[in-house]
Amino acid sequence: MARQVTPGNGKNMADDQNLLEINHLKMYFPITQGLFGRVIGYTKAVDDVSFTIRAGETLGLVGESGCGKTTVGRCIVRGYQPTDGEMLFRKADGAVVDLSMLQGEELRPYRKEIRMIFQDPYSSLNPRMSVFENVSEALHVNKMGTRAEMEERVGYLLRRVGLRPEYMKRYPHAFSGGERQRVVVARAMVTNPCLIVADEAVSALDVSIRAQILNLMEELQADFNLTYLFISHDLSVIRHICDRVIVMYVGKVVEVAEGLDIYINPQHPYTEALMSAVPIFNPRQRDRDRRIHLEGEVADPSNPPSGCYFHPRCRYAEDRCEHETPPLRQIDAERGHYVACHFAEKLELRGAVIE
Amino acid sequence: MDAVAQQPELEPTWGAEADDDLKLEVATQWQLMWWKFRKHQLAMAGGAVVIFFYILALGAEFFAPKLFTWYDKNYVYAPPQQIHLIRDGQLAPFVYGYKFERDPKSYKKTWLVDEETIIPIGLFVSGEPYKILGLIETDIHLIGPLDQDDPFYLMGADKSGRDVFSRIIYSARISLSVGLVGVFISMMLGIVLGGLSGLLGGAVDNIIQRLIEIMMSIPMLPVWLAIAAVVPLDWSALDVYFIITILLALTTWTGLARVVRGKFLSLREDDFILAARLDGAPGMRLIFRHMLPSFYSHVIASLTLLLPGMILAETALSFLGVGLRPPVVSWGVMLQETQKVAVIAIYPWLLYPALAVIIVVLAFNFLGDGLRDAADPY
Structure with missing residues (x-):
């Protein structure tokens, strides 16, 4: 495929398979003080993050609370204006556009292409609008079709997510959490997007409902050729649904790996600690000493430690870690395994127990 | 809209039967508020x-027996009259008239009920003319004495003989x-x-x-x-x-x-x-x-x-x-x-x-x- 360049943007992507390429993304929130809002520092929620999302894949983004994974998601849907960096998006016609540069109305076409599924189905639906009004809002504001067409589209989507089309007249209070989340999925689907950012899409749901929603999302992915960025702190959910996993720690990417690699063969001490926390279903395989208890708190993104951000909590830390920030580098060319640790080759780290 | 075009018919795979009783599910916020408000009896009474x-305020001319500027200097500080409904075994509402005594020393006027004077009163009686909402001219008042010159002070009179009730x-x-x-x-x-x-x-x-x-x-x-x-x-x-x-x-x-x-x-x-x-x-x-x-x-x-x-x-x-x-x-x-x-x-x-x-x-x-x-x- 010949590369096309959007006038005025002039950006290219490294790989034709990439749908979205994030380069050196930074999102700093100013910390203000005093009567006149003097800026006294920045919370570096996302600090120089680069990764790619390939068309058709499900990319997992994991990390503890406060590591910046939600902020990355909100930058991509442009809920935030990133402080710096590029977000190259490949349009349906192959042209590449940098989403981080667009403002206001320029974003409108991309808001249809990149949609979001929210965590809490109770707060993400407007209780004062019916399901139809909630789902069709994007069609309405983008003037996509008449009322009858919108009703047809919403009815069709409700059926696709497993709800009766007649339900569109009801208000969100008439639904359970799982049903609401189906409505939220339908809302994300309403403009026929190519990329969906699912921010903790099943974390607020009952465990029994989770599998239903995950299966629904996989079904929709197959039928509509969707690409997911799946943000979660739940490693078992990520393992179930994701083709590739990115691990974040305090605003930085610490490890990227394909498929089960991250579980079997973690290369970063932080990933190792995360993996040791995955519950083991078989009691015979449980081992009391297996859990790695991280010392201390997650670093403060407004005042991160020197060198490697993880060094104060790392079991393997040496002097070098305190002074030198490890770059994210590829350690396994075949499997696309990237890690940001000075000693990735030397360390023998344990993975999670996969049954 | 091309998105609408590709739609295979699908059976709903999930969810309860759609029932006829959709009242609560499709209620707007105002309906829900009204239902909740209705249960608050004190508030309903307050609203009424x-x-x-x-x-009362809108139709003041109609509800009040007199105009607010009307006065009768003969009835300064006249006390409230009581309405009697039955006279001679028949429904014929009336009030008693006034008489007064003067204290020979202080010269103070003391109002008394004059049970001999009977002032018949009624609903929709004609009194002083006014315009309904400033438009239609009429002289009908909701309540008042049949003869508009008779005294009628339901809540007494003030220092100028004006009707407190009106x-x-x-x-x-x-x-x-x-x-x-x-x-x-x-x-x-x-x-x-x-x-x-x-x-x-x-x-x-x-x-x-x-x-x-x-x-x-x-x-x-x-x-x-x-x-x-x-x-x-x-x-x-x-x-x-x-x-x-x-x-x-x-x-x-x-x-x-x-x-x-x-x-x-x-x-x-x-x-x-x-x-x-x-x-x-x-x-x-x-x-x-x-x-x-x-x-x-x-x-x-x-x-x-x-x-x-x-x-x-x-x-x-x-x-x-x-x-x-x-x-x-x-x-x-x-x-x-x-x-x-x-x-x-x-x-x-x-x-x-x-x-x-x-x-x-x-x-x-x-x-x-x-x-x-x-x-x-x-």
Whole structure:
């Protein structure tokens, strides 16, 4: 495929398979003080993050609370204006556009292409609008079709997510959490997007409902050729649904790996600690000493430690870690395994127990 | 729209049978609020009383037996008459006439009931002419003596022989509308300034919030006294009424502005607002379609609770003589006559306007209470 360049943007992507390429993304929130809002520092929620999302894949983004994974998601849907960096998006016609540069109305076409599924189905639906009004809002504001067409589209989507089309007249209070989340999925689907950012899409749901929603999302992915960025702190959910996993720690990417690699063969001490926390279903395989208890708190993104951000909590830390920030580098060319640790080759780290 | 085109028919795979009883599921927020409000009996009663008083105020000429300017110097401080329904075994309502004695020493007039004079009264009697809502000329009054020259004082007479009952009804116009107009101005100020404060944030927010703090820290009574002192005497009653309304509004918008600001601040972070923003909804639509509906029920409830405060303030100001002045008639103006303890002791019926104030204020409070409980049905 010949590369096309959007006038005025002039950006290219490294790989034709990439749908979205994030380069050196930074999102700093100013910390203000005093009567006149003097800026006294920045919370570096996302600090120089680069990764790619390939068309058709499900990319997992994991990390503890406060590591910046939600902020990355909100930058991509442009809920935030990133402080710096590029977000190259490949349009349906192959042209590449940098989403981080667009403002206001320029974003409108991309808001249809990149949609979001929210965590809490109770707060993400407007209780004062019916399901139809909630789902069709994007069609309405983008003037996509008449009322009858919108009703047809919403009815069709409700059926696709497993709800009766007649339900569109009801208000969100008439639904359970799982049903609401189906409505939220339908809302994300309403403009026929190519990329969906699912921010903790099943974390607020009952465990029994989770599998239903995950299966629904996989079904929709197959039928509509969707690409997911799946943000979660739940490693078992990520393992179930994701083709590739990115691990974040305090605003930085610490490890990227394909498929089960991250579980079997973690290369970063932080990933190792995360993996040791995955519950083991078989009691015979449980081992009391297996859990790695991280010392201390997650670093403060407004005042991160020197060198490697993880060094104060790392079991393997040496002097070098305190002074030198490890770059994210590829350690396994075949499997696309990237890690940001000075000693990735030397360390023998344990993975999670996969049954 | 190409997206609609590709639609294979699918059977619903999940979810309960769609039932006929969809009432609750498809109820809008206003329906839910009404159902919740309906259960609050005190608030329903309060609402009925409030509506009753506003109807009285609107049709004051019809409901009042006399005009508020009407007087009869022969019946100064005449006490209230009692209505008797049955005469000679037949339904024929009447009141007894008055007679009086003079104390030979103090020369004081003492009113007595004259059981020999019978004044027949009735409904829809003709009396003094007036225009309904300023349009249709008529002389029908809801209640009154069949002969319009007979004395008829249901709540007694004041120092000029004016009918207290009629004047209370006319007063409702001013006393209840000062509140309404004041609340409207205060609502506009509160929503606009509070909205700006919450939506824009930063320096604007800072300035407005400090302004509110300054407004709240000014002791208003001395300010009112000062303003009453500088209002020129030749100003018409209407001008004074206007000034009083604005003054009341200026002191009450601050609380509402804070509520509105808080609501906008918390809504700004809500997921469903972000969702609407990501849908591409423009700013105005975000505010008016998505944010305002989430809290205008709260605004209505807090306004209902603001009204009695305004009514009380107007009454207090007029009572002190710094508010409205005769010939305008409001409950506060009427109560000016009761400033002397001696007057209250001898002519207690002059306190009837206070009873009207209490009933209306209580009714508003009950109504507001019920509205506040019903305001968030979710």
